[in-house]
Amino acid sequence: MTSGPYEATAHDFTAATTRPLLEQACRIASLDSSHVRVLRHHSNAVYLVGHPSHEVVVKIGRPGVDPDQDLHDARGLVELTRWLTRHDVPTTTLLDTPPQPLFIDGHVVTLWHYLPQRHPITTQAIAAPLRALHQAPPPPITRPALDPHTAITRSIATSRILTARQRDMLLDRLDRLMPAWTALCSTSTARLLHTDPQHRNTLWRHCTGRPLRSVEQTATQAVLCDLDDITLGPVEWDLATIEIHHRRFGHPTADYSAFCRIYDRDIRDWPGYPDLRDLRELRMIATNARKSLPDSPQAAEVHRRIDELDDPPNQRWRIL
Numbered sequence: 001m002t003s004g005p006y007e008a009t010a011h012d013f014t015a016a017t018t019r020p021l022l023e024q025a026c027r028i029a030s031l032d033s034s035h036v037r038v039l040r041h042h043s044n045a046v047y048l049v050g051h052p053s054h055e056v057v058v059k060i061g062r063p064g065v066d067p068d069q070d071l072h073d074a075r076g077l078v079e080l081t082r083w084l085t086r087h088d089v090p091t092t093t094l095l096d097t098p099p100q101p102l103f104i105d106g107h108v109v110t111l112w113h114y115l116p117q118r119h120p121i122t123t124q125a126i127a128a129p130l131r132a133l134h135q136a137p138p139p140p141i142t143r144p145a146l147d148p149h150t151a152i153t154r155s156i157a158t159s160r161i162l163t164a165r166q167r168d169m170l171l172d173r174l175d176r177l178m179p180a181w182t183a184l185c186s187t188s189t190a191r192l193l194h195t196d197p198q199h200r201n202t203l204w205r206h207c208t209g210r211p212l213r214s215v216e217q218t219a220t221q222a223v224l225c226d227l228d229d230i231t232l233g234p235v236e237w238d239l240a241t242i243e244i245h246h247r248r249f250g251h252p253t254a255d256y257s258a259f260c261r262i263y264d265r266d267i268r269d270w271p272g273y274p275d276l277r278d279l280r281e282l283r284m285i286a287t288n289a290r291k292s293l294p295d296s297p298q299a300a301e302v303h304r305r306i307d308e309l310d311d312p313p314n315q316r317w318r319i320l
Helices: 015-028 067-086 125-135 148-156 164-187 236-249 251-263 273-291 297-307
Strands: 036-040 044-049 054-061 102-104 107-113 191-193 202-206 221-225 231-233
Touching: 015 036, 015 044, 015 054, 015 102, 015 107, 015 297, 067 102, 067 107, 067 231, 107 221, 125 202, 125 221, 125 231, 125 251, 148 164, 164 273, 164 297, 231 236, 236 251
Parallel strands: none
Antiparallel strands: 036 044, 044 054, 054 107, 102 107, 191 231, 202 221
16 A cells, blocks of 8 residues: 555656566566566556567556545446447457456556557547547446646646646646536547547457457557547547547548548537647646756756747647
8 A cells, every 4th residue: 555645756666666566576477577568657656567469558656645435436437438338349368367457555456458550540540439439328337527736736736847826727728627527528529438548548359259349340440549548528638638649649631530430420529629729738738847857857847838829829839
């Protein structure tokens, strides 16, 4: 268990601190840890373990302020992930054994089937699995409602890189945008959301057996991954996230047009889009401000994004 209430940041959530946790998880799951590769070390520590004939993804979560809540949420995620599989929503899948989730020294650990990637994900590819998620029936597993206000204020309060002026400016911006969010929630039907659908949270699955009946019968299928924050809320949040990643990170315009055609909606045509876009971008900035160390390249990018908040929304961002 953790020694006290804290949230790990880039300073204390590193490969040096998570590798011992990985070794423990491998012993529990009878995995060979002699071949290990870091796939990502950001919001979670994501390791690839094993030989090419049997590779497993081990995901280690950051410890939060309430370990009991972390474990409760992780159990709900495991149940929800398996429910999504039964309902043909294209997602990554958990190992059947050992019983999941694991809980090691205050960290939630989950183990997933590895999907080798042969070519990059496109914006267009995300449309089918995201639409399947949004069209899924209400799950029997309780999920919290999406709450950007709490997430943004918490990130601003715990950031090590923001000045007092920046904190005030970001909070003022949040206050201006929240009425639009409240109005959206009061008039829309809450659906299952990924909350951060994007290229790095989608993978190709190379189908060798019968494809899922809800997707086109092809040799490859895009599936959603990084499912930790699946929740309930307006689908506009996910659609805004896709558009922001397309625009801010320089993905091809034709690729986004294809996404809109497959999903059958272009969020930019919705009158409420500008306010939701600004709220979603504020969430992205606040989250990265919380995770960044002072005087780091990541902090410099966050400061640049804040300085450009009132500029036209076509400035490119660097991926963090």
